Amino acid sequence: MNIDTFKMIIAIVQTGSISGAAQQLGYAQSNISARVHQLETELRTTIFYRTNRGVILTDAGKKFYNRASNIVDLTEDTINQMKHPTKVEGNLRIGTLQSASETFLPPILTKYYHKFPKVRLAIKTGNPIDNVQQVLDYEIDGAIVGENIDKRDLISIPLVTEELCLISASPKTPDLKTASFLVFTVGCVYRKTTEDWLHSQNLNLHHPIEFNYLDAIMASVCAGLGISIVPKEIAQSYVDRKLLYMTELPKEFSSVQLDFIYRKDHFVNRPFEEFIKMLKNHSDSQQLILQ
Known part of the structure; x- marks a missing residue:
């Protein structure tokens, strides 16, 4: 096992196939296949699942790939320095x-x-x-x-302290008991702030609508789908264009x-x-x- 073996594994992952790695590195495909087989035998584990569409890292392969990437980065950085x-x-x-x-x-x-x-x-x-x-x-x-x-x-x-606000499509104060909240998936700091604020008022996050993209949340609030808590800096341009309205949050929930x-x-x-x-x-x- 040497640095070239690590580079082969990285190339296979990046291209999605052994043939792609062979083309990228300028090796014969059989050479890379043999090297991978030798590595798996040496480690007594399986690095890749073979499929009709290429190869996929196993759990052990993911760990090896991550370490291999770090080793290659360290080696190249040392040489460059x-x-x-x-x-x-x-x-x-x-x-x-x-x-x-x-x-x-x-x-x-x-x-x-x-x-x-x-x-x-x-x-x-x-x-x-x-x-x-x-x-x-x-x-x-x-x-x-x-x-x-x-x-x-x-x-x-x-890094920074972000100021937050509640946004809606109507100038009327939203009814927190009935309004639908547009949120990111669990783990998002803005969702956590929303939940904590509602809990402080003995309310729960009912009927949440989950999104993966901030732009989609902003567009959906503008369309009247629901309300959301977002950074003021993001909301301000929408407010300036009168596309939505901003409501201040209690101080303890107004920043992250x-x-x-x-x-x-x-x-x-x-x-x-x-x-x-x-x-x-x-x-x-x-x-x-x-x-």
């Missing part, structure tokens, strides 16, 4: 909340990309629970999450803290190190503004 100590290049994989991807994150990413154009950026929006699990499984380097997560085994960097988390044992390569510096500088500047 030895050859070019001032150059920053490699991979940076970040998970984020959809709201953050539309508000404070784009300027940070733009600044980062302009400063380090050789870094290969991959940004994944999704459910915070999934993003946290991917951080723990070494699938992504870090993630922007809300405050309602278990942060054991993780390092947390405070967003953090950036990553594993305590995460290998900090140069792309990740520079990204952390940029996040901390952004966080420090936000604190100065608040003061």
